[in-house]
Amino acid sequence: MxxxxxxxxxxxxxxxxxxxxxxxxxxxxxxxxxxxxxxxxxxxxxxxxxxxxxxxxxxxxxxxxxxxxxxxxxxxxxxxxxxxxxxxxxxxWEDSAPQGAVVDGTVTETKGSGAIVDLGDRSGFLPFSNSDDHVETGDDLRVQVAEPRAPWDNGRPVLDTALDVERPLVTLVRDGASRASGQPELAELLPTDPPEGWRARWGRAADDAGLDALGDALDAAVERANSLDAALDAAGDIAEPPRTVFEGQPTVxxxxxxxxxxxxxxxxxEVTTTMAGHHRIKAGDERASAAVDFVEAVCDGDGAFPFEAVTRQFGPTEGETIAIDHGKPAGHCIRLGRGEITDYDSDGTVRVEREMSPGGTYDGLGIDRQAGDVAITKLTEGKWWYPTIYRGSDGEKRGTYVNVCTPVEIFPDSVRYVDLHVDVVKHADGTVERVDDDELDAAVEAGHVPEALAEKARAVASAVENALS
Structure with missing residues (x-):
């Protein structure tokens, strides 16, 4: 389009x-x-x-x-x-399963409330309530992306077997019903009718919009509905899934x-009173929104980000557990596990201890993960890096891994950042090694990391390497 x-x-x-x-x-x-x-x-x-x-x-x-x-x-x-x-x-990122896309997919698994459908680059979730027919593993279905999902979200885009065209102010539903609008007076006033087999459903904002705006919205929806009809006619029956039958609206x-x-x-x-860390606080906890709004109503918004006040009120503090959410530049997010906050500093630093399960090796260090190992991670709000020290059951240091990342944010339930690939490790014998520069270069080449961000990551890695040597 x-x-x-x-x-x-x-x-x-x-x-x-x-x-x-x-x-x-x-x-x-x-x-x-x-x-x-x-x-x-x-x-x-x-x-x-x-x-x-x-x-x-x-x-x-x-x-x-x-x-x-x-x-x-x-x-x-x-x-x-x-x-x-x-x-x-x-x-x-651009979503490979954008809103409104129609895809022929295959059911790979059924769960209690729905089915997992292979869409090609991604899989989607079809609630059983969104299908009139019984769904089983191995079924080929034609589905539409009803609710896209962010790549860092562990959820899958929500699918529906019913097809519609959603536009601001109006949605056209393809169900073979009468073309009469849900608001008959609008159907009489507007020069355009929905195509045969489509029905108009107007949004709440339509009540306040002018006729010209409503007409433009319906025209755009009708154009897309006609395009969808043509795509379905050209595709015929479900064949060779997964395949995209109709491109969705661009979703990023x-x-x-x-x-x-x-x-x-x-x-x-520039527009209104805004305290330091307004968006940082609101991003951390929904309960904080009202508190931020109150503070801004009675103050001028000057000052530094109040890390201590925010964490004392909403968490996390010493003795609580917190997860480490390790974002990746390609868009997904890996939860490294939860640990106990064993030390808290009002300057924005927390120390998190995690007991490691045996099996496998520690990336970069090249040593086996053993029973009784403990990972001690020191995280500071706003820093572009953080260290993790691995100790054995006897307390001996097994190595240090310094992760270079976007500035750390310590939210009530999890620490968040995006890993920038390049890291620095210090082995138990004192040897310092910088690793994964090639992965950062590849991420830049793939368009996942902007060059300015990559330059910052390399500079941080160099500074850490020099400090540890």
Whole structure:
């Protein structure tokens, strides 16, 4: 589908929701050819001007874990470029299972509430309630991506066997029913009807939109519905799964790092009172949002990020357990396990101890993992690296591994960062070795790590290597 910004002189409309809305609205407002549409009442009031209730060419929403945003719509690729510019530790990806894609897939496994379907590059989850037919392992199905999932999320995109075309303000449902709208008065007023076999379902925002906006939204939905019908006719019956029958709407994801969250604070501060660490705090715990809003209502937002106040209120503190979520530049996230916080410092440092299970070897160190080994990890909020010391059951040091990563963030339940591949190890005999530069180079070549971020990683690795030698 052609990007609206390429086919018209009209600005590209972007709808934004979630904890990053004010910052991203300000950021996008500075870009030529972009206009924020369908604002919430708070945003409309905060920006002091009329923001139109026009159809959006891209919708931006905060992910459930508040770590980043998803973007869907014809203009998603253009918005991805803007998001990537927020900070050097913002990482972005295009989804291989975008919203609205129709795929012929194969059921590889059934679970209590649904089935796992092989889509090719990814697998999806089909709730049994989203299929009228009984589903078993080995079945070939034609499914649509109803809810995409961020690559760092352990969940799978949610699938449906019913097909629809979702556009801002209106959704067309392909069910062979009457073309009459759910709001008959709109069907009479608008010049365009849904195609045969499709039914219009209007969103709540349609109540406040003008007829021109409603007509444009329906026209765009009808065009896409006709394209889907043509694709289904051309595909015929299900054959040779997995195969994509109909491309979904462009869907991209942006994972913000700590530096990027503070950069978004600066964007928001241009518009309204914003305390230090506004987005960092809200990303850590949903309960903190109301507290942040209260603080900003009674203060001017100056000062440093209040790590001690935040962690004392929401965690983590000494004696609690915390997970280490090890993000990868390709987009997925690996949980390294949970450990106990044995030491806490109000300057932003925690010490986490984990008992290691035997079997395998420690990456980089090349030594066997033995029963009774303990990993002692020292993590400091905002640092681009952290060390893990491995000790045997006798207390002897078996080696040190220093991970180079995007700035560490210590949230109530987990520590988060994105691994930048290159690391430094110190062996038990004192030998210092820098490892995995080739993996970082490959990640840059693959487009997973921006060059500016790679340069920072190499500089950090060099500094750590010199300090340990």
């Amino acid at each position: 052609t990007d609206a910004s390429e086919s018209s002189d009209d600005p590209t409309g972007v709808k934004i929701r979630g904890i990053y809305t004010t910052a991203l609205t300000h950021l996008l407002a500075e870009r030529d050819g972009v206009e924020v549409v369908q604002p919430s009442p708070v945003i409309a009031d905060r920006f002091g001007r009329d923001l139109p209730l026009e159809p959006a060419e891209a919708t931006v929403w905060t992910t459930d874990d508040r770590q980043g945003v998803g973007v869907v719509g014809p203009a998603a690729t253009a918005i991805r470029e803007v998001l990537a510019s927020v900070g050097r530790d913002t990482l972005t 994801w942006a994972w913000f790092g700590r530096e990027s969250r503070f950069a978004l604070d600066e964007q928001r501060r």
